[in-house]
Amino acid sequence: MEDILNPPRVRIRRRGADKHPLILKAARELVAQSGFREAQMTVIADAAGIAIGTLYRYFPSKTELMVEVVKSTAQREVDVVAGIAMRDGSACEKLGAAAWTFASRALRGRRLAHALVAEPVEPEVEAVRLTYHRALSRVFKTIIEQGVENHEFPTQNAAASADCIVGCLFEGLVAPLSNGAADASTSLSSHAASIITFCLRGVAGRMLTFPPMPAG
Incomplete structure (x- = not known):
């Protein structure tokens, strides 16, 4: 018993x-x-x-692992850009700093950034990448809304403008990110600055200049 x-x-x-x-x-x-x-x-x-x-x-499976890689890496990048959006300062300053930080970090880690942006992947990984795109867009939307409220930017659809910024950054950097040359940092930075200047002009409705901001 x-x-x-x-x-x-x-x-x-x-x-x-x-x-x-x-x-x-x-x-x-x-x-x-x-x-x-x-x-x-x-x-x-x-x-x-x-x-x-x-x-x-x-x-x-490899797909499950790659999904986790994208999630963790993308979240880190979103957190860096979101931290800039939380700083004190004008919306113009924060929009330029956030965009420049994203671009400069991407250019420093080009191969990883290209994988997060443009490399052909399985549908499950692509779904996570789209979530990453939307998260970045929400950060830029917050900054644009602040600028509209403070009369720094004209009235506009902040969500659409934010999507355009993310699209410009991703699409405008795809070619440089896919280039394996490691000795063109100056020209790549200039290319990124041109993209950001274009984005700021589109949001603000006028030419804005921004000082190169250190990457976070």
Whole structure:
């Protein structure tokens, strides 16, 4: 008869250290080096220093892992730009600083940025990228609304203007981001500045200049 007061002890299998951050770091670094296509699961496992079976226990498919890479990386970029939107200062200053910070960070990490913007991907990954686009657009929308309220910008559809800024930044940077040359930082910065000047002129309805802002 089973002893109710002293039931048999259940052996608890203790898990080792969580490998999730390690896997994401290794995957993100590989995507930054060579894009989504070349970031294969076996290579990621080797880079993370884990067995391939361990990797598949955390992420049953490459698509699931790439979705997480895009989510974590995109959220970091959105947080940086949103931090600028929260600063004190005029809407003109913040709009220029936010756009310049996004562009300069993208140009510094061109391969990863190209993967986040334009590389052909599975539908699940593309859906996350579209969420990233919308999140950035909401940040710019907030700044534009402030500018309209403070009479810095003319009355306009802030959501549409914000979408146009994101579209200009993404589409205008696709070609430079896909260029593997690493010795053209000056011309790329000038190209990014031209895109941002165009965006500011469209929102403000007049020519605005902005000082190059340090990337966040």
